[in-house]
Amino acid sequence: MRNGKVMIGKPIVAYDSGEEFKTIVDLIFDQEKNQLLGFLVDEGGWFSNALVLPLSKVRAIGADAVIVASRDTIDSASEFPEIQSILERDNILKGTRIMTVDGLDLGTMVDLYFDDTTGAIEGYEVSGGIFADAYSGRSFVPAPDTLKIGEDIAFVPSETADLMQEQVGGIRGAMNTASGKVQEMAQFTGEKAQEAAQFTGEKFQEATTFVGTSFANAVVNPEEQEAFVLGKVAQETIETNDGIPLIHEGQVVTQSHILAARNCKMTDNLYHATGGSVQDRLGERLSGTVAGIGANIGIEQAQGRRVNKMIFTSEGSVVAVEGQIVTSRVIERAKTHHQEQALLEAVGLTTGDALRVTGSNVGQQVKDGAKGLWEQVKETASNLQEHGNQAIEDKRIKGALGRPVTRVILDRKDEVILNVGELITHQAIAISREADVLEVLLDSVYTETPTLSLDDLRAPESGKAALN
Incomplete structure (x- = not known):
């Protein structure tokens, strides 16, 4: 929804050229159809016809300009008989x-x-x-x-x-009927949000070395992380994979550190080193989501109440006007633009107030919504742990390949897969996995650095990629 007063004086920009070429002078309104048909761009004069922009030709109405396809969109009012007849009547709304x-x-x-x-x-x-x-x-x-x-x-x-009278009779009495239910619901949702955040945080800590970056970025986007760390003091030294210090403990994070961390894909490491907490942010998001569930359900209680302040969308359009009585149409618009909480506040209700009026059935819906959210987060965290475990195993396998084993590795039929001192190969890994003894193999890797003579280093046969 837009208000006409804001439209007057708005520049018109052609999409094809990016040129700002006209300005809206007035609105063209059909009183019989209760419809805005377009905008007056030039009033014309004795020797020229008025220029108009039909609403149907508008591509977008933004906070700062009206976008049309091209300059040709503006045309003479005589080309639009319906608009021409309205201009001839010269209806003036303002002041009526x-x-x-x-x-x-x-x-x-x-x-x-x-x-x-x-x-x-x-x-x-x-x-x-x-x-x-x-x-x-x-x-x-x-x-x-x-x-x-x-x-x-x-x-x-x-x-x-x-339709201009506030329709809230009897609501205040009803607000007290389910206070116990709401308190129970609030306690339940708060506990579950906290528990889910703690659970996910623990799982994140277990797998953070391997999949922490993607998880951290999902909770706090990299731009937010960079904005957070700038000017903060590092609480620990961070090194790259090559062992080069990215930042030392006690150093203040500068733009150079942020750029280096970005290039090394270590922004999340810098975020954690300066006190950033993914777990805390996750808890905030869960709490916000639970509050959103409540606002979405309780929004119906705004109907019939008077709006005490303007509500805008992020694009600058109007959700509700000061003094307006909330209708189902306003509620749907608030839902579309995720402004349920703002609408409740604008009519003087908190989420808790709205839910008290709504009663125990809706309280159960909020409980169910919180349960579903909690289970979803737990499932996500479990998946994260599984991915982390897989990453850990892959890392162990990479570290084991080409190294000797310190014990005999047997399959379930007691046949030898590898003998003591033999090197671990991809084939040995595959056979051990199939025989369900991969963990035994990975626990038997010789990890010390052996002292070898030149003769010991010389293998009996060359590898397929060796230089001859």
Whole structure:
């Protein structure tokens, strides 16, 4: 949803050339269809026709500009008969008083709000009137199906006034009926979030040497890690795989350290060395997700309440207007843009308040949601541990290849796979795995550095890759 006042003065940019070439002067509104048809770009004059931008030609409405395909999108109003007829009527919305057909003064129109995709008018911001907020002097009139605009006054159906009254009767009494359930639910979700974070943290510590980077990056993205470490003091010395110090204990992290860590794929090591905790961040995310479950379920309790502050999306469009009564349409918009928590706060409810009203059935839904989240995190952590165990085994195998064994390795039929002193080969690894004695083989690797003479070093036969 967009408000018309913000649109006026917005530059128009052509997508094909990137050129900013026109500015929106006014909105073109069809009162009979309650629809925004487009924007006036140039009012024209005695010898020129007005230039307009139909809403259907708009590719995107951003916070700073309106994007169209090309300059050719702007055309004469005469090319659009529906728009031309509206311009000839010269309807002026701003300053028009809105009254119900039975004589209630709803205020003076100062702005309108429309769906930026369909152009449907959702409502009007008005100043004064019987529902004006005591602080701002403003209220929000929902758009009726029909709006009759006269010279000085626009008439709306009498039912419009009913839609401007806050519908919260009896809720405060209901809020106390399930407080025990909510407390139980809050305790449950908190414990499970903490337990899941601890569980995952432990599994992460077990496997961090091998798969810690990917897991850390999944919880805290590398950009966040780099922003965190800059200017921090390293609590330990970090070395690259070649044994070269990346940073010494006590050093302050600079941009050079960050770049070196990035090149060595050791940003997460630097993050941990400066006090960054993946486990803590995971706990924060779990808590936030549980709160999100509650807000998503309790959001229905916002319906019928009056919004006390504007709510915007990250792209700058409007979710709800100050003074607006929350409808199912507003709730759906809040869900679409993940603004459930913001909407609850804007009507004066906390997540706990909303859930108390909702009652025990929804409390159970939150419990179930927390359980599902907890199980999902545990499963992820278990998978992480499995990947870690596999990485550990692969590393041990790489270290064992080409080394002698310190004992006889037998299969289940007591046939010799390798004798004492024989070298471990890929074939020996495969046979040992099949015979389920791979762990025995890997525990029997000779790891000391032998003292060999030149004759001892000379093998009886050359390898296939040896130089002759």
